[in-house]
Amino acid sequence: MxxxxxxxxQAVDEFAKLPGVGRKTAFRFVVHLLKKDRSELSAFAHSLLKLKEETRECKLCHNITETDICSICASPRRDRKTLMVVEDIRDMLAIESTEQFTGLYHLLGGVISPIDGIGPSDITAQHLMQRVQEEGxxxxxxxxxxxxxGDTTNFYLYKKLRRPGLKITTIARGVAIGGELEYADEITLGRSILHRLEYENTLTK
Amino acid sequence: MxxxxxxxxQAVDEFAKLPGVGRKTAFRFVVHLLKKDRSELSAFAHSLLKLKEETRECKLCHNITETDICSICASPRRDRKTLMVVEDIRDMLAIESTEQFTGLYHLLGGVISPIDGIGPSDITAQHLMQRVQEEGxxxxxxxxxxxxxGDTTNFYLYKKLRRPGLKITTIARGVAIGGELEYADEITLGRSILHRLEYENTLTK
Structure with a gap:
């Protein structure tokens, strides 16, 4: 165009850098914004500036926060004995939205990927080891x-972190609730069979 | 979430106001931006601020421009005898991208829609009448x-603008090039039949 x-x-170029946004969609966004008041555009622009200027990483879990320690790490209601290791804030929020987990988080900020040149020192693996040592x-x-x-990272962390008294688990993978078996991929379905559960344990009490 | x-x-809220963007997508955009440098976010924010502060409507056609008259209206290579009436900048760019039109444009900024309270005075209809009178x-x-x-607007403008020596046409509607007849809606297909063309006139010369 x-x-x-x-x-x-320029504005189209900026929007087109967002994931999954092509130039047509970016232009649609810009046309939409051109119809807005100056104050609305200014609010949008300032929310972008603040994203970097007024947020930082939580010193404990690496979540995005406006304070040194994020609200989850600071909450007295969280179980401080259980730590969920996730890749980033998106996965953390997905888990939070289940309301099934009351422990703490550690955001790795990525996974080990030699092909992309990402090693353990490029993610927060070292800090995780330190936390495991210090936080019990x-x-x-x-x-x-x-x-x-992901599997490489799991294995690397498992090797580094395993110690007596620390249980290391992974979340269950299987066919989705409501998912039809014929549409499940064979690896997922295979794992569902391999890690089958005692029926009695699946009953909601 | x-x-x-x-x-x-706040940033998620702002992105979620864009057309077709839900909160999950908005959050995906924000996570993407959080990984960027401060300078990149600043460039994005400033391109938004400039959208309103440094652009205005072309005094002739109402296109978005940084000067009083847009580059199309100012171009000496455009045919100043033919005027294409479109709704907004998106339709104008769609037509420009065909490279089949060398005339000028007039952007109405909307269509007459009594149900939405949009009358002729809410679009640039009055200015169009003035241009037709002045620009020959x-x-x-x-x-x-x-x-x-759209049809109401066409009819309203036709009634107001028709005069001897001025040809008023509408772009052809019909089954898309490469489109299969069985999948065309009946109104489009009906119009294709009603406005059929002399075969000879469709041959590329």
């Missing part, structure tokens, strides 16, 4: 993605 | 959407 305005073009968790739940990189 | 940071939440066009091509509102 050949825009008659450089400023429109009784269980570590690994909730990384099930890719070669 | 329950964000632990108000600033993240020989043809007006209507390229509004084919809805009741």
């Amino acid at each position: 050949n825009f008659s305005s450089k400023i429109v073009e 968790f009784s269980e570590l739940i690994m909730a990384l993605r099930t890719t070669i990189e | 329950n964000f632990s940071s108000k600033i993240v939440e 066009f020989s043809e007006l091509i209507m390229a509004l959407r084919t809805t009741i509102e």
Whole structure:
């Protein structure tokens, strides 16, 4: 598209950098914004500036926060014996939204991926080891993605972190609730069979 | 989703106001931006601020521009006898991208829609009438959407603008090139039949 305005073009370029946004969609966003008041655009722009200027990583879990320690780490109601290891804030919020987990989190900020040049020192693995040593968790739940990189990271952390008295688990993988078996991929279905559960344990009490 | 940071939440709210963007997608955008440098976020924010502060409507066609007259209206290579009436900048760019039109544009900024309280005075209809009087066009091509509102606007403008020596046309509607007849809706297919063309006239010369 050949825009008659450089400023429109710049804004389209910026939106088109967002994941999953092509130039047509970006232009649709810009046309939408052009119809807004100056004050609304200013609010949008300032929320972007504040994203970097007024947020930081939680010193404990690496969640995004406006204070040194995030609200989850600071909460007296969280179980401080259980730590869930996740990749980033998106996975953390997905788990939070289940309301099934009351422990603490550790955000790795990525997974080990030699092919992309990402080693243990590029994620918060060292800090995780330090936390495990200092905070006395009784269980570590690994909730990384099930890719070669996720599995590599799981295995690396398991080797580094295993010690007497610390249970290391991973979240269950299987066919989704309501999912039809014929549409499940064979690896997922295979794992569902391999890690089958005692029926009695699945009954809601 | 329950964000632990108000600033993240604000940014998600802003993105979620964009057309077709839900809160999950908005959050995905924000997570993407959180990984960027301060300078990149600042460039994004400033491109938004400039959208309103440094652009204005072209005094002739109402296109978005940084100067009083947009580059299309100012171009000496455009045919100043033919005017294409479109709804907004998106439709204008769609037509520009065909490279089939070398005339000028007039952006109405909407269509007449009594149900939404949009009358002729809420769009640039009055200015269009003035331009037709002053600029001496020989043809007006209507390229509004084919809805009741678009048809109403076409009819209103036709009534107001028709005069001897001024040809008023609308762009052709029909089955898309490559489109299969069985999947075309009956109204489109019906119009294709009603406005059938001499085969000879469709041959590329």
